[in-house]
Amino acid sequence: MSWREKWIAFNTILSREIRRYMRIWLQTLLPPAITTGLYFVIFGNLIGSRIGEMGGFDYMEYIVPGLIMMAVITNSYANVVASFYNTKFQRHIEEMLVSPLPNYIILVGYILGGVSRGIIVGIIVTIMSLFFTDLSVDNIPITITVVFLTAILFSIFGFINAVFANSFDDISIVPTFILTPLTYLGGVFYSINMLPDFWRSVSMANPILYMVNTFRYGILGVSDINVTWAFIAIIVFIVGFFMFALHLLNSGRGIRS
């Protein structure tokens, strides 16, 4: 395939992905808006007003970056895991496998599909947050870059989960038992500086902490961790897991007998 043909094929996958989650926007775009709105009302307004300041900011201001990032993470992950597993389950993955599409185009197409949903939901949540607090961005390039990289990383995780999944139950195990706890313990609602030394050290092993804090740094200019190291860690994870996902696709794990 020429590069032009590959570009067309990539766009075909991406536009099908976008068409898919737009078609079912009541299940894909609306729920995160409602859930995050509830977080803003309950944690931000009702409880937050009693908590006072955190990291030098109003509690509402402090949790907004974390909530935006949480929505980006869960939606980019959920989009790819659900879409790719469905493709396997309904067997229309065969449409791609019989075609001359290289595997890396398939992978990149699905990843960017997940990234696009993560970012759209992130924008929706950001707009929601404007009803509750004034939001100014301290460092635009860092903010945009970290959202984009985080969405890529969790889209790759979603893809890997979908490859290994053998049933619909398997696609909910990782979000329920790994992703949600790590997100909640990743400094979305609190600063890890509040924790005792031991739990603070344990928290440093949570990759989501780095993403949430880097994003918070981009918006508020404060972070519990070193932003440079956070970027390096995210990029290393992306490269490593991308190669692993590509290897799974090349070997036909879960898709070829």
Add this chain to the structure above:
Amino acid sequence: MAIALSIKNLEKTYDTGFQALKGIDLEVEQGDFFALLGPNGAGKSTTIGIICSLVNKSSGTVEIFGQDIDKNFSLAKKDLGVVPQEFNFSMFEKVIDIVATQAGFYGLTRSQALERSEHYLKKLGLWDKRNEKARFLSGGMKRRLMIVRALVHEPRLLILDEPTAGVDIELRRSMWEFMQEINDAGPTIILTTHYLEEAESLCRNIAIIDQGKIVKNTDMRSLLTQLSAETFILDTRNELEKAPVLENYSVKQIDSKCFEVEVEKDQNINNIFEQLNQKGIDIVSMRNKVNRLEELFVSLVENTSVSEKEDVKDGVSV
């Protein structure tokens, strides 16, 4: 004549240890209408799966128009179109989107994809359904949709894996005409089917696969001449008490107005009618007992089973 498909020493052993293909060699010439037949579980779908990259092979090579599917993956796949046995499209997408998306996977621009989609959807009578979601189509329409999807990038080699399964007779006949039309226009077609009448009327060459091996690979005409005898069923105008005795022919009564006659390859049918005329028996209709190819197919497959059993009995590893 160029070779559209070349398979050499193809083997497949599944993780369970089941050896589905035991070293298959097959060549299909460009422009051919080729039948790949075999009983269920013979290895047809595994062979097709390997050609289409849906199944990983254990060993051997597959070339499509001279392009190795491992070494020149993209070039080989560009020339290939597949209509699978089971529905494998998204049931929630619109018909037009399914077809145009498939075209996009082959690098066709959106406008080219829509133009081709319109052409083939019209050709197969699905244009009116273009905006319907696939799950609302009837079984026959879904089959035709898979044919349209396989044709949209205009492949030079088209594999049809039981394309008319579950389709009513009228539609099946019109699909035969369409397949013939495609083949006449140039593309090579490989057909697997359980309707042997379909293979006999459409295909010029044939391979029969059984228990992971090719047991016959020849042209349809030579295969049919291998039939040592054919059985005809004759219906009489008047009731007969018993089957007529015909010199040199084996005759068996089916009911009072119907009997069957076995005709050896070196005998003729005229002689039967002469003898029946002399006996004053009026024949009102005559037909083959079973499809000729079906008879051969059964005998070939039965032979393989017997020889496999004998191999096992003799302690030969199979």
